[in-house]
Amino acid sequence: MKTLRIAGAGLVASVLIAAGCGGGGGIGGTGQDAGTMRVSIGDAPACGYEAVNVTIERVRVNKSPTAGEGDAGWSEVVLSPARRIDLLTLTNGVLEDLGQTSLPAGRYTQLRLVLATNDAAHPLANSVVPTGGQETALETPSAEQSGLKLNLDVDVPVGKVVDVALDFDACRSIVRLGNSGRYNLKPVLSATTVLSDAGQRVVGYVDPAASIAGTTVSLQSGGTVVKAAAPDATGKFVLYPVPVGSYDLVVSATGRVTAVMTGVPVTLAAYTYVASASAPLVPPVSTPADRPVGGTVMPAPATVRALQTLGGATTVEVRGGNVDGLTGAFQLLLPNGAPVASPYAADPLLLNFKADAGAAGHYVVEATSSGVSKTQAVDTSVPVAELNFTFP
Incomplete structure (x- = not known):
């Protein structure tokens, strides 16, 4: 999932001055009533794609959660020129800074991310590259008009700087439209306030033999994914930024059973390490082989996911994603082997x-x-x- 990070004395934007990109437009705060906002972007794993490109034109914020596109109270972050970014190049806690701005202090409850239009001059401003396929335009009608909407609850204190990270889950945000060769953007976005670079981060390693294409590591709460990452070639993963709290860490890999670590703490003061290069997480091979579970969900667009409960108490998401945008078809490949679980231990050698x-x-x-x-x-x-799931 991609991360659009907004930092500032609170969340809101009037003018974005991006390093090397210029800036302009918007309504900024001045004097004693202003805070500061910075914006950066990052990502988490995306399934089935080699690239997911978006061209960001501006970010709009408002104190009203119900404000319409033409209503008063909007402040704008303008990227000039618009910036095209491959979200999949930003993962494992990497954030690309887009700039910062001054803005009126207060509580902001709505953000809209506005993308450039795919037009004759820039037909691939927003695009996807399916694994092994050709670059294809990504249809983003809502983004080109009113923007991709996200509800917020962020204070911009006077004279302060606040970081807010937006997760853009590319895997769940792209909808394939049958065999048409077309793809729609149905954005899945979430926000995390970044309070400290010293913490809000979980770092660990998966056995490189299990760190293959399609392997994901996620922090979950009650079966809902809060943050996800794909391990690199060495098996290392970084989950950042993450709200302070306690989570279940879930490792999902093709041909391996699901591995769950319960009670993983996330603090402001320090990184949380869950495994090391010399003592990585090693999900056992799944026996018998993974089983496909498929069907349809109508009407589309829709989502589907597979949940599993361990120990009668801990529920986690094992697989999930969008159904086909035209046919409603889906298929999930689910491990047959017994999942494994261990309570968190600061020393990876004590994991059981x-x-x-x-x-x-x-x-x-x-x-x-x-x-x-x-x-x-x-x-x-x-x-x-x-x-077959059918909704009215």
Whole structure:
């Protein structure tokens, strides 16, 4: 998921002055009523794509969560010229700074990220490159008009600087449209206030043998992904920035069982290390082989995910994504082997992963369309019949 980071005395924007990019436009705060905002962008893993390019034109913020495009109270961050960024080049905690601005102090509750239009002069301003495929225009009608909307709850104190990181989940934000060769952008965005570079970060290693294409490491809360990353070639992963709290760390890899570490703390004061290069996380090979679970969700667009409960208490998301935007079709490849879990230990040598045989092959598949969800329990120890979810 990509991270659009906004830093400042609070969250809001009037004018963005990006290093090397110029800036302009907007309504800024001045004198004693102003704070400062910085903006940067980063990412997390994206499945099935070699590149996800977006061209950012401006960022609009408002104190009203219901303000319309033409209503009063908007401040703008303008990138001049607009900047084209491949979100997939920014991962494992890397953030690209876009600039900073002065703005009126106060609480901001709405942000809109406005992308440039794919036009005759710039037909691939926003595009995707499917794995092994050709670069294709990414259709972004909402972004080109009113902007990609995100609800916020961020204070901009007078005379202070605040960082806010926006996660742009590229994997869940791109919708394939059947065999048409077309792709839509259906953005999945979230925001995290960055309070300290000294903490809010989880660092670890996955065994490089298990760190293959499609491997993800995520921090989850109650089965909801808060932050995700793809390990690099050495198996190292960095999850940053993350809100202070306690999380379940989940390692998902093709052909491997799901590995879960419970009670992982995230603090402001220091990094949290969950494994080292000499003692990496090693999810066991899944036996028998992974089982495909597929079907349809209509109407599309819609999302689907597979949840698994360990120890009768800890629920995690194992796989998930968008269904096909035209046909509603989906397929999830789910591990059959018993998941393993261990409580967090500061010393990776003290981790004690144990298999949960009772959870092996047992999942709940959740489909969501227009904010409404339906679920179906499945057992992958045997072939699973096609699942069909229909919403009114």
